[in-house]
Amino acid sequence: MEHAARAGRAAGRRRDPGTDTTEAAPSRPIPEETMAGELVPLVLLPRYTTYAGKPSSGNTYFVTIALDVTQFQNAILNVWRGKLVGTAGTPEVTFWFEESTDQDSWTVCAGSPGGGAGGDPGENTETQYTLALKKRWFRVKVELGDADNVLTCWAVGFLEERLS
Numbered sequence: 001m002e003h004a005a006r007a008g009r010a011a012g013r014r015r016d017p018g019t020d021t022t023e024a025a026p027s028r029p030i031p032e033e034t035m036a037g038e039l040v041p042l043v044l045l046p047r048y049t050t051y052a053g054k055p056s057s058g059n060t061y062f063v064t065i066a067l068d069v070t071q072f073q074n075a076i077l078n079v080w081r082g083k084l085v086g087t088a089g090t091p092e093v094t095f096w097f098e099e100s101t102d103q104d105s106w107t108v109c110a111g112s113p114g115g116g117a118g119g120d121p122g123e124n125t126e127t128q129y130t131l132a133l134k135k136r137w138f139r140v141k142v143e144l145g146d147a148d149n150v151l152t153c154w155a156v157g158f159l160e161e162r163l164s
Helices: 002-010
Strands: 013-015 022-024 039-052 061-063 072-081 093-100 125-132 137-144 150-161
Touching: 039 072, 039 137, 072 093, 093 150, 137 150
Parallel strands: none
Antiparallel strands: 013 022, 039 150, 061 137, 072 125, 072 150, 093 137
């Protein structure tokens, strides 16, 4: 009889203390807003990516290729940067996490460092950002403060799938 009671508990049932019978354990639905979607690994800037000087295109920044993030609701990124080598501009380095509907007009994602002005995780500091993804395309933009700078950094993390 005890073996049957243990088997019932293992199958999600609980034993009624007054008898030798078991009854189904109550189930509670988990509210959807507390559930997280499946996490998919993401590497935007591999360890250890190095940027030097000004890009050949004449821009003062470097960008990753745009990713289609339609099926994802959040990007959870850990960003690290090392010591800036060269003449320190103001600011030394700036990171932006951007999204777009057409890959032409880019806006800063909610949760980005420094808001719309971009930001810096800090020298030799790993910082985590959770970015809300509202548009189809996502990318990272890194700007060095001066043309003779050299910087090593990385950005890795996860994309969280939409639940609906």
